Amino acid sequence: MKLEQVWQDLHGLAETSFKEVKTTDYIAHMLEREGVRVQLFKKHTGLIAEVGSGEPVVGFRADMDALWQEVDGEMKANHSCGHDAHMTIGIGTLLALKKKENQLQGTFRCIFQPAEEQGNGSLSVIKNGGADGLSVLFGVHLRPKDELSFGEAAPSISHGGGIFYEGKITGEDLHGARPHQGVNAIEAGFALGQQLHTVRISPMVPHSVKMTSFHAGASNYNIIPGSATFALDVRAQTNEAMDELKLQIEGKVAAFSEMLGVKIVGDWVDYTPGADVNEEAEAIMREAIVQELGEDALRPRVVTPGSDDFHFYTIEKPELKACMLALGADLTPGLHHPDMRFNHDCLEQGVKVVMRAVEIAMGRD
Incomplete structure (x- = not known):
């Protein structure tokens, strides 16, 4: 054949x-x-x-x-x-x-x-x-x-190793004319994505952290979404470096959740080892x-x-x-x-x- x-x-x-x-x-x-x-x-x-x-x-x-x-x-x-x-x-x-x-x-x-x-x-x-x-x-x-x-x-x-983080921002929707009454989940997600760029491990080990999915809002554009889902793609050349990255990311998410006063939680899924x-x-x-x-x-x-x-x-x-x-x-x-x-x-x-x-x-x- x-x-x-x-x-x-x-x-x-x-x-x-x-x-x-x-x-x-x-x-x-x-x-x-x-x-x-x-x-x-x-x-x-x-x-x-x-x-x-x-x-x-x-x-x-x-x-x-x-x-x-x-x-x-x-x-x-x-x-x-x-x-x-x-x-x-x-x-x-x-x-x-x-x-x-x-x-x-x-x-x-x-x-x-x-x-x-x-x-x-x-x-x-x-x-x-x-x-x-x-x-x-x-x-x-x-x-x-x-x-x-x-x-x-x-x-x-x-x-290298790879893993995904599936996250959720949970809050209440707001009227488009009253943004001062709560947290815009889109802005929270954008800020979190920028904050993740400050995750640091040894530059001698190739690694990366990036947001690869974000969903918020619907067809009514006069509603500020309070909730959103997002996903992170995390890579590291060694399994030890991956463990370090995960700890730092979890710390960033927790700190950012407290700072913004909005619930941000997530789970690690589909781990692939180095x-x-x-x-x-x-x-x-x-x-x-x-x-x-x-x-x-x-x-x-x-x-x-x-x-x-x-x-x-x-x-x-x-x-x-x-x-x-x-x-x-x-x-x-x-x-x-x-x-x-x-x-x-x-x-x-x-x-x-x-x-x-x-x-x-x-x-x-």
């Missing part, structure tokens, strides 16, 4: 987090026809697929969900983060290893994981046994052209890149403020050796852009590198 056709099919089936029903069915039925062992998750979308037998069990995580965004004037599920490519590489690796199954020195397991974009799909997989028995786990992510060009690859990605790259897994992936793409293709570890729930696997299972392949694909204009494009020849390169890494990992166990 051609990788390009698989990608086209998956791209056309784009579904958002925990709604990847058609995607799950497509992958399961196709792999079963090829003689690959398939097990669906009972409590959520996604599946695991295996070839080979015995130990060690070497895994590969392929995220499945798409983003919900406006594309050419239409709101729709859209694979603008490359998850359709990651699934295609996982399928290609399974089918390639199936052909040489008798030569495998262990079991290869591909985890088709839902809800990466929601930041907690990996936790559901772990909770439902999808990572049980793994000794090594690899992942992959296409990289923007300004990080890696097509034909280049790095043995790991050092993601990377804890295993050096042994990284060394295996480095060797696989050199063997399959050549020494000239090898690039250093990619450090990015972006986040990925892949790293929950090592937090929940500290014994697991894991890293994520950074694959050059001439990807433009950028990840999450509705018109994201990439060189599809990277799919075959990804399969070759992942397959080689799996074989090396099995041989070293």
